[in-house]
Amino acid sequence: MKKKYDYVIVGGGSAGSALANRLSSDKNTSVLVLEAGRADFLFDPLIHMPAALMFPSGNPLYDWAYETEPEPHMGGRRVPHARGKVLGGSSSINGMIFQRGNAGDYDKWATFEGMEHWDYAHCLPYFKRMETCIAGADDWRGGSGPLKLERGPASSPLFQAFFEATQQAGYPRTDDVNGYRQEGFAPFDRNVFKGSRMSASRAYLRPIRNRKNLDIATLATVTGLQWSGNRVTGVDFARGGKFKHSVEAGEVILCGGAFNSPQLLQLSGVGNPETLRAAGVTPRIDLPGVGENLQDHLEVYLQHSSLQPVSIAPWLKKWKAPYIGAEWLFLNRGVGASNHFEGGGFIRTNEEVTYPNLMFHFLPIAVRYDGTAPEGTHGYxxxxxxxxxxxxxxxxxxxxxxxxxxxxxxNYLSTENDRREWVEVIRAARHILKQPAFAPFNGGEISPGPSVETDQEIIDWVAKDAETALHPSCSAKMGVDDMAVVDPSSMKVHGTEGLRVVDASVFPTITNGNIYAPVMMVAEKAADLIAGNAPLAPEHPPVYRAKSGMPIFPEGDPRNHSWNAADKVPSAAEAMGEIQ
Incomplete structure (x- = not known):
């Protein structure tokens, strides 16, 4: 390790991996990646076997195991948030579902002042640059990028019933939810290639790890930034939790994600002065937006038992694990080679929205994310x-x-609009699962079950049972307004020199789907902004946009159920007692 680098990247996760690759492609530029977690060893099946995705979450060897403060509208529950504690970050432990979001997400970004060059047309070429879509490149998809994406076969009887049921419910099929038309149902792209997880580390770091101008240090926790006035000149870090080190930097790029990047900014005196003083930190840069605007996707599982033995439940039996592991290890195939989230889709739940506001992941088994299953053998x-x-x-x-x-x-479930959409979401999902295509399989709803029917019962169940979809973002947003943290034209932290942020925290608003793909796009685009390269030219292929006022459901459809504002959940004070 040198004493000084042109760029020190704090965090070897998704964005950090991409930036390290792109910035170190200039042989005259020195780059250091500091990752607080450990290496993603090639012989570790819990990282690289797609079907093992449930095992790293909650395991302290792989997961930082964050949890929220008591959520006031969820009965005071603390909601666990898994975050990757390893090279590749959360891309090394996530569900491997690759979703770009809707074109409308980026066009919405571009409506914010200073964000004009973050519309879909300007982001699309960076999505294409980063990927090799195995299903085929076209005007919307890339064919020569480092991130190789397989499309799920979604060919089992349960997947076929699901796709047929969505059409019976009045929803369209689409060729590619990441292409021309997101709205509809289709097999999903996955961060899986030749039967193994395609993490950001595998795609971006492993191929270039021997570059002489790139150093990667694991078990290196950055504890603070070094300053000269308002310029960041380096970082302090602890190696292995014990030995303290410092390194100088021409620039420091924070890639710690929606939790760690604002945390390090605040620890370094960048943020809301009141928050900093309350924590015993002397304010340096007054940026009240640091740590604010935090967003996420909350999700529930609607589970059914299956009348036919067609789910993958038997493969959960412990005695089958050696066979699954051997088939995956030696043949790169079998049950272990899939994340099993092979298909799903996007719909609009009401006439107010102009593009989908609900995402479905279908799974041919009834199981919790931690691997626990309800009673019964087969389900979906x-x-x-x-x-x-x-x-x-x-x-x-x-x-x-x-x-x-x-x-x-x-603050999950804290707004009336959020609660109203949850009612629409559950009713829309139930409508699909009750279609004739599922009749040969439908053994009844396991969760939430028939006791949950009214608006309030649905909200109460969501408050009790929902989990995070693990998409924290937007806590150090790009923009030029009073609450913005990052300059969208340079990724520099406002009011500083030598300090940038590139990760999910810079999103102004959360995107429509899993956030791994948008994070990688932001990193690809940011690499050009940081290096001073000419940006990729915008591209303008057509994209599907629903007509304003287009009817969503046929007359008499139960999804037209109207939300009753009187059926409100308790306020925070009512739910938890008076909040001081």
């Missing part, structure tokens, strides 16, 4: 939740200890 489920919630939360340090976890609060 859909994971559903609103995509564009107006709920906002925050990330705030509690003290000046760099090793202490920050306070995280999302």
């Amino acid at each position: 489920q859909v994971h559903v939740g609103p995509m564009n919630s107006d709920v906002r939360g925050h990330v705030r340090i509690k003290n000046d200890d760099p090793l202490a976890k920050p306070g995280i609060l999302f």
Whole structure:
């Protein structure tokens, strides 16, 4: 390790991996990646076997195991948030579902002042640059990028019933949810290639790890930034939790994600002065938006038992694990070679929205994300939740200890619009699962079950049972307004020199789907902004846009159920007692 680098990247996760690759492609530029977690060893099946995705979450060897503060509208529950503790970050432990979001997401970004060059036309070439779509390149998809994407076969009887049921419910099929038309149902692209997880580390770091101008240090926790006035000149970090080090930098790029990047900014005196002083930190740069605007996707599982033995439940039997592992290890195939989230889709739940606000993941088994299954052998489920919630939360340090976890609060279910959409979401999902295509398989709803029917019962169940979809974002947003943190033309932190942020925290609003693909796009685009390269030219292929006022459901459809504002959930004070 050198004493000084042109760029020090704090975080070897999704964005950090991409930036390290692109910035170190200039042989005259030195790059250091500091990753607080460990290496993603090639012989570790819990990272590289797609079907093992449930095992790293909650495991301290792989997961930082964050949790929220008590969520006031969810009965005071603390909601766990898995975050990758390894090279590749959360891309090394996530569900491997690759979703870009809707073109409308980026056009919405471009409506914010200063964000004009973050519309879909300007983002599309960076999506294409980063990927090799195995299903085929076209005007919307890339064919020569480092991130190789396989499309799920979604060919089992349960997947076929699901796709048929969506059409019986009045929803369209689409060729590619990441292409011309997101709205509709189709097999999903996945971060899987030749039967193994295609993490950001595998795609971007492993092929270039021997570059002489690139150093990668794991088990290296950055504890603070070095300053000269308002310029960041380096970082302090602890190696292995014990040995303290410092390194100088021409520039420092924070890639710690929606929790860690605002945390390090606040620890370094960048943020809301009141928050900083309360935590014992002397304010340096007054940026009240640091840690605010936090967003996420919340989801539930609607589970059914199956009358026929066609799910993958038998493969959960422990005695089959050696066979699954051997088939995956030696033949790169079999049950272990799939994440099993092979298909799903996007719909609009009401006439107010102009593009989909609900995403479905279908799974040919009834099982919790931690691997626990309900009673019964065979089943299936859909994971559903609103995509564009107006709920906002925050990330705030509690003290000046760099090793202490920050306070995280999302305020799930805190707005009437969010609660209304949840009612629409559950009714839309049930409508699909009750279609004739499922009749040969439908053994009844396991979760939430027939006791959950009214608006209030649905909201109460969501508050009790929902989990995060693990998409925290937007806590150090790009823009030029008073609450913006990052300059969208340079990725520099406002009011500083030598300091940038590139990760999900810079999203102004959350995108419609899983956030891994948008994070990688932001990193690709940011690499050009940081290096001073000419940006890729915008592209303008047609994209599907629903007509304004287009009817969503046929007359008499139960999804036309209207939300009754009187059926409100308790306020925070009512739910938890008076909040001081």
